[in-house]
Amino acid sequence: MPIMSFLLYVFVASFTPGPNNIMAMVFAHNYGLKKTIRFCLGVGAGFFIIMMLCSYFNLLLKNYIPKIELAMSVIGAVYMIYLAVKIITSKDSKSEGDKKNNSFTTGMLLQFINPKGILYGLTVVATFILPFQSSTISITLFSIFLGFIGFLSTFCWGMFGSVFQKFLSKYKNQFNIVMALLLVYVAISIFI
Numbered sequence: 001m002p003i004m005s006f007l008l009y010v011f012v013a014s015f016t017p018g019p020n021n022i023m024a025m026v027f028a029h030n031y032g033l034k035k036t037i038r039f040c041l042g043v044g045a046g047f048f049i050i051m052m053l054c055s056y057f058n059l060l061l062k063n064y065i066p067k068i069e070l071a072m073s074v075i076g077a078v079y080m081i082y083l084a085v086k087i088i089t090s091k092d093s094k095s096e097g098d099k100k101n102n103s104f105t106t107g108m109l110l111q112f113i114n115p116k117g118i119l120y121g122l123t124v125v126a127t128f129i130l131p132f133q134s135s136t137i138s139i140t141l142f143s144i145f146l147g148f149i150g151f152l153s154t155f156c157w158g159m160f161g162s163v164f165q166k167f168l169s170k171y172k173n174q175f176n177i178v179m180a181l182l183l184v185y186v187a188i189s190i191f192i
Contacts, residue, residue: 001132009124010146014153017182018116019080020107024154026087026179028161029168036158042107044151047121050111051143054121058130079113080187084180107154116186117150 015021020043028036111117129142161168168175 001128006124006128009128010149013116013120013124014149015156018186019083019110019114019183020117020150020154021157022179022182022186023083023107023110024158025161026090026176028158029165029175030090032165033158033162036162037155038104039107040151040154040158042104042109043111043154044107044147045104046108046111046147047117047150048143048147049108050117050121051125051146052139054118054125055129055139055143058122058125075113077115077187077191080183084183084187087176087180087183090176111150121146 024036024040024043027039124146129139133139133142
């Protein structure tokens with residue numbers, strides 16, 4: 001396995017802006033890093049599950065991906081635009097209902113409609129893992145590693161949102177617009 005290429009791909013795909021990272025940053029800005037960790041753990045758990053599914057169903061999915069790719073992309077893009085609208089229209093209120101969006105379950109379930117994450121999983125598994133490793137233990141260890149990287153990337157973005165909380169509070173509207181536009185960009189880039 002070309003380790004350097006694998007690590008570079010994993011780093012770039014995980015740490016570039018995407019729904020997970022942008023949402024972690026927004027949550028940390030709104031609720032603080034401590035409360036955002038649940039979301040980050042959910043992202044990591046969801047990534048682990050996606051990587052396991054991609055590993056075991058890669059050959060089956062390879063035959064069906066062309067048929068479902070457009071539908072997955074449209075659903076994912078619509079969801080990202082919905083998130084962008086929620087960010088722009090968010091209020092300062094930190095009600096109990098808002099805090100539920102910042103949960104482990106939200107982070108985990110986001111992975112199943114996150115086209116960037118699913119396509120990343122299919123690509124990393126097909127390109128770097130299955131051609132070289134196919135034992136159950138190898139697949140499980142790679143999935144744990146990739147799930148941890150998913151957690152780490154969202155946690156880093158969450159830390160950024162938390163560290164710059166005072167600055168971001170001062171420029172909340174501008175920050176929300178930029179974050180929403182980044183989500184819209186990610187949604188559009190799916191089709192380009």
